[in-house]
Amino acid sequence: QVQLVESGGGLVQPGGSLRLSCAASGSIFNIKAMAWYRRAPGKQRELVAAITSGGSTDYADSVKGRFTISRDNAKNTMYLQMNSLKPEDTAVYYCSADIEKLVGLRMVRDDYWGQGTQVTVSS
Numbered sequence: 001q002v003q004l005v006e007s008g009g010g011l012v013q014p015g016g017s018l019r020l021s022c023a024a025s026g027s028i029f030n031i032k033a034m035a036w037y038r039r040a041p042g043k044q045r046e047l048v049a050a051i052t053s054g055g056s057t058d059y060a061d062s063v064k065g066r067f068t069i070s071r072d073n074a075k076n077t078m079y080l081q082m083n084s085l086k087p088e089d090t091a092v093y094y095c096s097a098d099i100e101k102l103v104g105l106r107m108v109r110d111d112y113w114g115q116g117t118q119v120t121v122s123s
Contacts, residue, residue: 022095
Protein backbone atom coordinates (compact mmCIF):
# COMPACT_ATOMS: atom_id res chain seq x y z
CA GLN A 1 0.00 0.00 0.00
CA VAL A 2 1.04 3.59 -0.66
CA GLN A 3 0.15 6.45 1.67
CA LEU A 4 0.58 10.21 1.44
CA VAL A 5 0.42 12.09 4.72
CA GLU A 6 0.29 15.89 4.89
CA SER A 7 1.29 17.94 7.90
CA GLY A 8 2.02 21.54 8.82
CA GLY A 9 -1.35 23.19 8.41
CA GLY A 10 -2.85 25.51 10.99
CA LEU A 11 -4.08 29.00 11.80
CA VAL A 12 -1.88 31.94 10.82
CA GLN A 13 -2.36 35.70 10.61
CA PRO A 14 -2.32 37.50 7.27
CA GLY A 15 1.26 38.07 6.17
CA GLY A 16 2.46 35.02 8.08
CA SER A 17 4.09 31.82 6.87
CA LEU A 18 3.50 28.10 7.03
CA ARG A 19 5.39 25.10 5.69
CA LEU A 20 3.44 22.06 4.57
CA SER A 21 4.97 18.62 4.23
CA CYS A 22 3.78 15.56 2.32
CA ALA A 23 5.46 12.26 3.11
CA ALA A 24 4.96 9.23 0.88
CA SER A 25 5.39 5.74 2.27
CA GLY A 26 4.76 2.16 1.27
CA SER A 27 5.84 -0.04 -1.61
CA ILE A 28 7.20 2.76 -3.77
CA PHE A 29 9.48 2.15 -6.71
CA ASN A 30 9.59 5.67 -8.08
CA ILE A 31 7.76 8.97 -7.55
CA LYS A 32 7.29 11.05 -10.66
CA ALA A 33 5.44 14.37 -10.50
CA MET A 34 4.09 15.65 -7.20
CA ALA A 35 1.69 18.50 -6.63
CA TRP A 36 -0.23 20.55 -4.09
CA TYR A 37 -3.91 21.29 -4.59
CA ARG A 38 -6.35 23.21 -2.45
CA ARG A 39 -10.09 23.46 -2.05
CA ALA A 40 -11.60 26.53 -0.43
CA PRO A 41 -15.16 26.47 0.95
CA GLY A 42 -17.66 26.71 -1.88
CA LYS A 43 -14.99 26.55 -4.57
CA GLN A 44 -13.58 23.91 -6.86
CA ARG A 45 -10.27 22.24 -6.19
CA GLU A 46 -7.39 24.10 -7.81
CA LEU A 47 -3.79 23.28 -8.56
CA VAL A 48 -1.44 25.34 -6.39
CA ALA A 49 2.00 24.09 -7.43
CA ALA A 50 3.64 21.10 -9.06
CA ILE A 51 7.14 19.67 -9.24
CA THR A 52 8.67 16.99 -11.45
CA SER A 53 11.12 14.34 -10.30
CA GLY A 54 13.86 16.47 -11.84
CA GLY A 55 12.85 19.56 -9.89
CA SER A 56 11.02 21.59 -12.53
CA THR A 57 8.23 23.62 -10.94
CA ASP A 58 5.01 25.34 -11.90
CA TYR A 59 2.73 27.60 -9.88
CA ALA A 60 -0.76 29.02 -10.00
CA ASP A 61 -0.65 32.72 -10.78
CA SER A 62 -2.28 33.50 -7.43
CA VAL A 63 0.68 32.10 -5.46
CA LYS A 64 3.66 32.96 -7.66
CA GLY A 65 6.32 34.80 -5.71
CA ARG A 66 4.80 33.78 -2.35
CA PHE A 67 4.83 29.96 -2.36
CA THR A 68 7.76 27.64 -3.05
CA ILE A 69 7.41 23.94 -3.79
CA SER A 70 10.31 21.56 -3.23
CA ARG A 71 10.98 17.87 -2.70
CA ASP A 72 13.51 15.57 -1.11
CA ASN A 73 13.61 12.48 -3.29
CA ALA A 74 15.70 10.54 -0.77
CA LYS A 75 12.95 11.01 1.82
CA ASN A 76 9.99 10.70 -0.59
CA THR A 77 8.79 14.01 0.81
CA MET A 78 7.45 17.18 -0.76
CA TYR A 79 7.16 20.61 0.82
CA LEU A 80 5.23 23.81 0.27
CA GLN A 81 6.69 26.94 1.84
CA MET A 82 3.92 29.52 2.01
CA ASN A 83 4.87 33.13 2.74
CA SER A 84 2.89 36.38 2.79
CA LEU A 85 -0.28 34.41 3.36
CA LYS A 86 -3.62 36.03 2.57
CA PRO A 87 -7.13 35.23 3.80
CA GLU A 88 -7.94 33.94 0.32
CA ASP A 89 -5.32 31.22 0.80
CA THR A 90 -7.61 29.64 3.39
CA ALA A 91 -8.41 26.12 2.19
CA VAL A 92 -7.81 22.44 2.73
CA TYR A 93 -4.51 21.63 1.06
CA TYR A 94 -3.98 18.21 -0.52
CA CYS A 95 -0.86 16.60 -1.88
CA SER A 96 -0.87 14.34 -4.88
CA ALA A 97 1.80 12.09 -6.35
CA ASP A 98 2.25 10.04 -9.51
CA ILE A 99 3.82 6.85 -8.15
CA GLU A 100 5.19 3.69 -9.69
CA LYS A 101 5.27 0.49 -7.66
CA LEU A 102 6.18 -3.09 -8.43
CA VAL A 103 3.33 -5.59 -8.21
CA GLY A 104 4.87 -8.98 -8.77
CA LEU A 105 6.78 -8.51 -12.01
CA ARG A 106 4.61 -5.63 -13.24
CA MET A 107 5.24 -1.92 -12.85
CA VAL A 108 1.99 -0.26 -11.84
CA ARG A 109 1.60 3.50 -12.00
CA ASP A 110 -1.16 5.41 -10.27
CA ASP A 111 -2.09 8.74 -8.70
CA TYR A 112 -2.29 8.95 -4.91
CA TRP A 113 -3.78 11.61 -2.65
CA GLY A 114 -3.29 12.63 0.94
CA GLN A 115 -6.10 13.26 3.42
CA GLY A 116 -5.65 17.03 3.40
CA THR A 117 -4.52 19.60 5.93
CA GLN A 118 -6.43 22.75 6.86
CA VAL A 119 -4.79 26.14 6.37
CA THR A 120 -6.66 29.11 7.82
CA VAL A 121 -5.42 32.67 7.34
CA SER A 122 -7.25 35.04 9.63
CA SER A 123 -6.62 37.82 12.10
